[in-house]
Amino acid sequence: MVDLRGNPYGFLTTHPISPLVTLHHLDLIDPLFPTLNQADSIAKLFGSYKMDPGRILQKSFCYDLRRNWSVSVSWGYSVELYPFLVNVGEMETAFRTMKTFTMRDGPFMFNTRPLSNDLCGKPLIYYVDQVHHISEGNTRSRYKRYDAVSGEVCATEQYALALNISYVDVLTYYFHKWTKSLDYLVWTSLTPVEAEENGDANNIKGRGRKTRR
Numbered sequence: 001m002v003d004l005r006g007n008p009y010g011f012l013t014t015h016p017i018s019p020l021v022t023l024h025h026l027d028l029i030d031p032l033f034p035t036l037n038q039a040d041s042i043a044k045l046f047g048s049y050k051m052d053p054g055r056i057l058q059k060s061f062c063y064d065l066r067r068n069w070s071v072s073v074s075w076g077y078s079v080e081l082y083p084f085l086v087n088v089g090e091m092e093t094a095f096r097t098m099k100t101f102t103m104r105d106g107p108f109m110f111n112t113r114p115l116s117n118d119l120c121g122k123p124l125i126y127y128v129d130q131v132h133h134i135s136e137g138n139t140r141s142r143y144k145r146y147d148a149v150s151g152e153v154c155a156t157e158q159y160a161l162a163l164n165i166s167y168v169d170v171l172t173y174y175f176h177k178w179t180k181s182l183d184y185l186v187w188t189s190l191t192p193v194e195a196e197e198n199g200d201a202n203n204i205k206g207r208g209r210k211t212r213r
Contacts (some may be wrong), residue, residue: 009016010095010112012057029098032077033127034146048076051131051139055175061091066140071168072123076131079143079168080123083158084205088111120154126168137174143168166205 004011007030023042032041049056054123055075062071063085073079080091096112099105106112126143133187134140145166153159 004098005101005103006099007097008032009078010097010115011110013072013078013080014059014092014094014110025101027102035127045077048128048131048141051133052076052172052175053143054170055139058175059092061088068158071160073170073171075172076141078130079126079170080164081126081165081168082123084155084160119152120156120159122154124159124162124165129167134171139172139174141170141172143170 001027005025005028009032026038026042029039032045036044045056052075057077058073058075060073062073063069064071067083068085070082070084070091072080072082072091072181082091090113093111093113094108095115096105097115100108125146127146129142129144131141133137153163
């Protein structure tokens, strides 16, 4: 349930392992996707939901130790790519992008953390672009990088490498009976058409795990 105001991103990206029951007071929160209005945002999220209702917004983590990258997946909604190592406890904690129903910064009934003002302390954010079935019991969801309107980015070498990643693909098994399952991540700097033509030969794959909550 959403009894919040403002930007619901932090809440939606740290949804616990439990079913998404309802979204209400939608007239009091910002659009779920920054490039869409609220009606189109709901339609987009519902499109992911229809592909795998039990998995929607479920949280997984992955580490690419070759690059010292940390990745947080909120299935069907967004992916956060940190070009540095972040511990699980921190990634489990919601960004404080929202306000309470009385327009305060808290307290909330869950742990929160501030979103850093330092460009080099923020993750790159990817929002769901498309979700489809690839075989019986398997889905492939693709997330496209969201570039802030300001166009400002961190200038470090770590971020420069991560900025080459335009899309993140997440391969999953259909979510059954609220049991733990693994996600497979595919990084790609290709466009969707190029990725289909070239396959995954040049992509980097990693295994994710469900949040412990």
